Amino acid sequence: MKGFDRGIFRLGDSMSWGFERGRIYNRRRDIHAPFGGQQQGGIISPAKHGLVVIITGEEGLEHGYADRWRPDGVFEYFGEGQVGDMSIRAGNKAVANHSIDGKSLLLFTKTKAGLRFEDEFVYDSHHIERAPDRENNLRDAIVFELRPIGSLVEVVEAVAPAIGAAAPDLAALRKKAMEAAKDSPGKTKKTTTVFERSRDVRDYVVARAMGDCEGCEAPAPFLRSNGVPYLEPHHIRRMTDGGPDDPRHVIALCPNCHRRVHSGADGAHYNSTLATRMLTIEAKN
Structure with missing residues (x-):
């Protein structure tokens, strides 16, 4: 042509x-x-x-x-x-x-x-x-x-410790997640890949939830094979604030709440509610 x-x-x-x-x-x-x-x-x-x-x-x-x-x-x-x-x-x-x-x-x-x-x-x-x-x-x-983007925000690895394992160092995980959010292409000379940065954020967010959905606050609906509660990170502001990596805009949801955001009739409104909820969640950490 x-x-x-x-x-x-x-x-x-x-x-x-x-x-x-x-x-x-x-x-x-x-x-x-x-x-x-x-x-x-x-x-x-x-x-x-x-x-x-x-x-x-x-x-x-x-x-x-x-x-x-x-x-x-x-x-x-x-x-x-x-x-x-x-x-x-x-x-x-x-x-x-x-x-x-x-x-x-x-x-x-x-x-x-x-x-x-x-x-x-x-x-x-x-x-x-x-x-x-x-x-x-x-x-x-x-x-x-x-x-x-689905390979970053939908595929959830077993990042939290299994039941019986030592509690994660949430402060250390948050620090690593915040450093990952800053380490985006064009901002530093030495950068990690977007996949690696997203993984660091996912580690922190899943650990922060402590087994409960940060949307409906109900316990995770089931456990993974290693005993880890199943939750899915949701990026409230996926492409803003330097990309899909800022942990202040990532929330851990049960599959039902996650599908509600993306497919529900009130998805946009629910996402706004989650954004407000995140202010309280992050204020505690």
Whole structure:
């Protein structure tokens, strides 16, 4: 497709974006109409909205964009720039800094029927590799390493000690979680990956709950195989305050409360209630 470039859009601010995984959307009707922005070109940036949308597709191969999935679940997304070496500016900078800027990152795949929504992602890191450009000349290409946000906020590891084990040092866990929240790309020279930072926050939040849902305050509905109460960290302000890592905005919920936030008719209101509750929870620690 002539003129095709890396599709990077910035869209609306909302806790629930309304896009369903696997559903096909019309670019003009479902993106431009509600959110505005430029009607042509690969980058559309409505001024008042905090979202970055990246678009992948087979036709990108014509311009040297060999996007792919890695076995470990990371999506490697080639940056924008059809000819010559790529650099971290414009759309590439928006992707690299989306977490720091408090913007959600959504991936769509361009198909004949329209744009298929894949998932929300988080920038982990990027690397440079030699790859051909549109004119088939080798150049330095930026390859972003992106993780589905579900791998950070939905997959819960057994991070709390099993029953009978020594009580965790909550103060030490909180200190580590707060350090992880500050150690985000662009803020320090030495950074851990977003997965490692999220794990440190998850360790603290699950331990802080002490086996009870921090939403409904009921005991965890069941125990893991090692005797650890099952709770799920929920990121109240996932993409703000430096990314999905700030423990002051992460709450431990039972599966029922977690599904209520994401799928309930009162989900947005309940999330606001949880945000208020977090003020009291964190004040105790």
